[in-house]
Amino acid sequence: MALFSKIKNTIGLLKDVDLEKLAKLNEKIDLKQAMNTLGNLDDRQIKGLMKMLNHQGKKGQHQLPPIDGDFYNLDLKLTEEQRELQLKVRNFMEDEVRPLVNDYWNKAKFPFEIIEKFAQLNITGVPYEGYGCPNLPFLMEGIIAQEIARVDVSISTFFGVHSGLAMGSIYLCGSDEQKQEWLPKMQRLEKIGAFGLTEPNVGSAVSQGMETTCKFDGENWILNGQKKWIGNATFADVIIIWAKDVDSHQVKGFIVRKENPGFQAEKMEDKMALRIVQNAIITLTDCKIAESDRLQNANSFKDTAKVLKMTRAGVAWQAVGCARGAYESALKYTKKREQFGKPIASYQLVQNHLVEMLSNLTAMQTMVFRLSEMQDEGILTDEHASLAKVYCSMRTRDIVSRAREVMGGNGILLEHDVARFVADAEAIYSYEGTKEINSLIVGRAITGYSAFV
Known part of the structure; x- marks a missing residue:
């Protein structure tokens, strides 16, 4: 078999x-x-x-090369088991997700029917040790993020929020009891997680300007404030909320259950990107959280930053997946679309666009591959992750733009997928740190001067 x-x-x-x-x-x-x-x-x-x-086709028949965005054959650097897992995820996305994704994206709804099938892949919590997690290299977490985003960035975001940000917060900052309670169920996707950091009035400066507060009243922690853009929050069972202690002025993390009194999540409407992702505005009104649900090893924003550093590499891989999906869709289209009596792929200007797209894609792929290798070697720094996020999200914008361009007017139709990639690339460009903030992190590392205000 x-x-x-x-x-x-x-x-x-x-x-x-x-x-x-x-x-x-x-x-x-x-x-x-x-x-x-x-x-x-x-x-x-x-x-x-x-x-x-x-090349063994009928005599005189022009045999076209396969459509494959891995031009430098990076898949050959994977082990046989890693390659099998990559193809397993790819087949799932092609068979189960691609047929329905445009319809759900257009309706801004989430396909809950895929969660049970998703769980059977056993890819949740890929790099974590124990709790039923696969404990595979960070490289495979990146490969998986690319394969999911290659078909749909929204599903990749759902997965990244749950497996990376929510589970990662508990894995890095939780007590042994908290890990035992939540991680096995989250690994099996029996419980879904969300991550609440960004707020209505503060995004990039959340480390210093966080407005959500927490105060210990002797028995419980009382949380007040709002969080914005929180993916999965409308249906998540557990939401990691970060709040500033009014007494110590330090940022602390909390495991907030959806049934906690004082917790409310309202779906955000009218998004132009990641429409499948159920983003919410969370309102916390005297929300009582037991001390046992405070992340015991989250005592300052430095602990929050550990989670973000771990997941930022995954966002760079998401950008690569989005770009690869757009490139392969465009290449497929140009081989079939005929103008002036022959496929538009045979024209010089179209080929130039395709080569520009492939050049950027290949550079991105080799960058994130090395990035994950560094993560597995334990030498990844904030600036390494930030540089990849900056470069890959910028180049993805260029690739999806060219993909839409070679499709002409058809490029804005969902049926050809590229329109969705164009929109979703805008979200990747902004989340997990904007281009400007990540640039300043890298700039500080290479100059020795901090340009942050």
């Missing part, structure tokens, strides 16, 4: 196979031996075989 899965996922020879032709082929060659031989090929050999097969 493993051999069959490997061959099907890697080269697709058995998909929609013609059984009559297979029977005739069996008369000519030993299929069992052929299958065993194919199963022992590595990825490089399989790609060579497929290249040869793709």
Whole structure:
């Protein structure tokens, strides 16, 4: 079964196979031996075989190369198990999510029916150790983020908020008891998480200007204030809320349950991007939180920053996924769309756009690949993550713009996917730190001077 899965996922020879032709082929060659031989090929050999097969078409027929945004073959740097997981996620996104995503994006609703199937992938909490988590390298967390965003950035954001920000806050800042209570259920997607940091009046300066407050009254913590742009918050079971202690003036973290008195989440409407993501404005009115639900190892904004540093690399990978999805959609379109008697992919100006897109995409891919390697090596810094966020979100904007351009007027229609990527790229550009804030983090690192006010 493993051999069959490997061959099907890697080269697709058995998909929609013609059984009559297979029977005739069996008369000519030993299929069992052929299958065993194919199963022992590595990825490089399989790609060579497929290249040869793709050029064995009918005489005179122009065989086009496959559509693949991994031009430098970075997938060859993955282990066999990592590659299988990548393809497992890709197949899920293609089979389960792509057919419904435009409809849900257009209606600004969330496809709750995919959550149970999503859980079966067992990819939640990828880099965490214990609590049912896979405990895989950070590189695989990035690869997964790219594969999800390659089809839809909204679903990738839902997953990143839950698995990265919410679970990550408990994993890094929670007590052993809190981890045991929440992480296994969140890993199985039985409980959904959200992360409340940004506020209506403060975003980039939230570390110093946080207005949401907390005060211990001797028995409970009392939270007051508002949070804005909080993904998943309309349906999340647990929301990580960050608030400033009115006594110590230090930022603390809290596990807020949706049933806590004084907690209210109102869906934000009329967004032009990430329309599937259920963002909310959270209002906390004398919201009582037990001391046992205070994140025991979150005692200042430095602890909050640890979570953000860990997840910022994932946002850079999301940008790569968005860009790759747009590039591959545009390339596919230009091969089929004909003007003046031939496919527009054959024209010089269109090819120039495609090459510009691929150049940026390839640079982004190699950057985030190294970024995750550094994270796995334990040498990742804030400025490393910030540089990737800055560069990848900027280049994604350029790629999705060119993808829309080569599609002409059809580029603004949801049916071709690129319109969705164009809109969602704008959200990636701003969240997890704006371009300006991340630039200043890098600028401080390379000059020694802080330009923050």
